[in-house]
Amino acid sequence: MNVIYADNNATTCVAPEVVAAMQPFFGECYFNPSSMYAAAKGAAKAIATARQQVATALGATDVQEITFTSCATESNNHAIFGALRMLAMISPERREVITTMVEHPAVLEVCRQLERDGYTVHWIDVDSDGNLDTRAFVRALSPGRTALVSIMHANNETGVLFPIEQLSRLTKETDPTILFHTDATQSVGKQWINLSENLAYVDLLSFSGHKIHAPKGIGALYMRRGTPCRPFLIGGHQESGRRAGTENVPYIVGLGAAVELAVRTLGADESRVAQLRAQFEAELLRRIPAIQINGYQATRLPGTTNVSCWSIEGESMLMELNTHGICASSGSACTSGSLEPSHVLRAMKVPLGAIGGSIRFSFSRYTTQNDIDRILDIFPQIVSNLRVSSPFWNAAEQKPTVE
């Protein structure tokens, strides 16, 4: 059975160009880039090229602002713990952190740890469209007391974009010493990001390779020159002392290639994906009664659709889709196995009768019209079938029995 992959916010296939770029570094150029002999210079040079590719793609002015890590989770841990440990030395009076209710667990859990460590964390809420309560954000900013803001760029579950440009500017206008971090794992390569232009007020930016067709196991952290941030992995001179550990040369090369490719094709890819998504959502709304598309009114990533179907269970839909070879997701892969309803959809006040029947489809530049058509052929029927046996569905009137 052909797989139809609509779970690109969980992970992506590795681009053939990326696989090809990595191969020499599993083969003849396996050397340690720190070694002095000529043979190893190829490895060191490949890392330098990749660092330049990432810096250029993100509009960083200095290649040393890019540190390669093993994943976005490491980048987030590094950025938040690293910055706060350094600030604890130089500005110990700053003990407040601002984040949102809808962050990825890699920021959520770090912030919960900060609370246990004695920090005050302000959790900013969202409205029913998934938009951030900007007024609450401004009220939480406290000159001289706020140490760090950590707010994601695009939400992994809904694709809703937060106005990082505006939030980071407001932060620096309030107090230029407050550090601004953004988890841009879902937006790098899918949104225009320039750290010298639209994101010029961002100090720290995390992302990973495996959302943009590099392998799982590589990420990066942008740290603006001068940002106080202690290394997280210590014990070696690598990455100019910013991150210890022998460099993962093949994946670093792969990340450089993947970022360059994504940014180069961003305009064309994303408008094509946006068109597919618009058609997909219009058809879902037309063919399936009693559904809502979460974040529909908000500015979103072009490739993410998060839909809540009243009166049925997301897991049942996924299982049925699976029998047709369709890969989708209910919530984040990083919280899978949990029976809790999505913290993102709860924050958006999705009604109880709908939140359980939530499912995320996420597309990429490899998604085809045929993929969309095939999901549209199958998915409405699955919803309809599941509702037949649901005690919460009124089949005669085609509406939920309980609002």
Add this chain to the structure above:
Amino acid sequence: MNVIYADNNATTCVAPEVVAAMQPFFGECYFNPSSMYAAAKGAAKAIATARQQVATALGATDVQEITFTSCATESNNHAIFGALRMLAMISPERREVITTMVEHPAVLEVCRQLERDGYTVHWIDVDSDGNLDTRAFVRALSPGRTALVSIMHANNETGVLFPIEQLSRLTKETDPTILFHTDATQSVGKQWINLSENLAYVDLLSFSGHKIHAPKGIGALYMRRGTPCRPFLIGGHQESGRRAGTENVPYIVGLGAAVELAVRTLGADESRVAQLRAQFEAELLRRIPAIQINGYQATRLPGTTNVSCWSIEGESMLMELNTHGICASSGSACTSGSLEPSHVLRAMKVPLGAIGGSIRFSFSRYTTQNDIDRILDIFPQIVSNLRVSSPFWNAAEQKPTVE
């Protein structure tokens, strides 16, 4: 020019079997192992197989004792910081750590940070053969006060093996609550390690893949069941909550294959490598005046030769070897770029006139008789040539001008 690679303690080539094992996970099986659909089960199953391979190879009784990390540096940071952060909650009176003067920077630097954090660190010395001062170790053990011991298994620069079996038993006999960690990065796959037999008193063991023909960017941490140790990377359910971050499926598969391969062929490979090394060292001693092989009298890894040549500079030897395509190293790749003489050789009291002329050759199962012969053809001549222009060399008497 053919490369003769004698720097396997820095990194190793990726075994063809390992490259082959990884390929499907860059290709058709790129899925997120946390995903629910059938297509992703292959990724989850591949991780389970790799975990079993590693557990079996190390004699771990429970696969959950194996956590995959991004490198040995992460494993060391995780083990030491993770254990001490947990102990700080449950046994806050334990504020002492014991380590050695000759650890890899990934343990050295972590222990220096512990000192800054208020821990008392006992730095155990070695003798001129590189053997640990076991009496000083025993004196440093303090029931009720020692939190953690971290002592490497095999030294990366000299190959000298520490008696981890005996040291861990002594530790537990003194106080079973003291945690025993070993950095086994250089010994896994090269020495017999069984965590239920010879290393049954070890609680935490770190290693990486790239010393045993897996790629750079993957490691593992063994944590004995019940060992108090807080996660280091937080923010996801992966690795049963022990290490957050989307799993690097290809490299995890590669690590499983590499460990299995290394352990299966350990006896034959290591005795062949030991024979090559014995011949190599005998010839060096015969052909080159005024040299010493560091750790010569100690029990060592079979594939490591660390030689100090009086009156010349290690960097000059490396450059000359490089012109002949021979890859070797002066000290650890993780401290390259530093002009400091090796902390390991300093601890071994290698005389000043010899320490600068130190070089490490390290072999692997891919090293051939021809490689050894070729180095022996070239290296003695290089030493001889460099000494001609050294003011510290008495050419007439073939000895240093200064002792």
